[in-house]
Amino acid sequence: MAFLLPATVCGTAVLINFITFYYHAIQFGTMVAVTCICLFVILPLTLLNSMIRLRPLAQLLANPERAHETPGGDRFLLNNMKLQAALEVELLRRLKRAEMESLRTQKRAEILRARRKLVYT
Incomplete structure (x- = not known):
């Protein structure tokens, strides 16, 4: 193989x-x-x-050896899952903040275009 x-x-x-x-x-x-x-x-x-x-x-x-369970293995897994969830929440917050900034920038650009139209017409 x-x-x-x-x-x-x-x-x-x-x-x-x-x-x-x-x-x-x-x-x-x-x-x-x-x-x-x-x-x-x-x-x-x-x-x-x-x-x-x-x-x-x-x-x-x-000759397989007996596998030993890692002490605190479940707690370690649970802590990793909590950490991953916290990181995902923070990532979503940052994405939402960036999206809001992008929308604000677009609105500002639209307002500036509208003002320029009023000034030049």
Whole structure:
């Protein structure tokens, strides 16, 4: 599974290289070099990494440890929710204040336009 994404990316790179080679945008040697980097560097390193990472994961799944509840976990979650709600309220207040300022500015502009019309007519 870990090999699937890099293989897809490398395959896409090779396909794009063939298209650009067809339109004479890159040289053949450049296309071969990029393909070799994908095939002989990126993919083997990804495969090696996935093999190394799976051993500790298999050991962990074979011997699961008991999960301990965090002391005060519910209070921590509740405090975070209160903080988020307070931040949202403050954000809404600021947006409303900015909206009111925008409306005031528009009204002032309309009044100035009306005064200019009266002065110039």
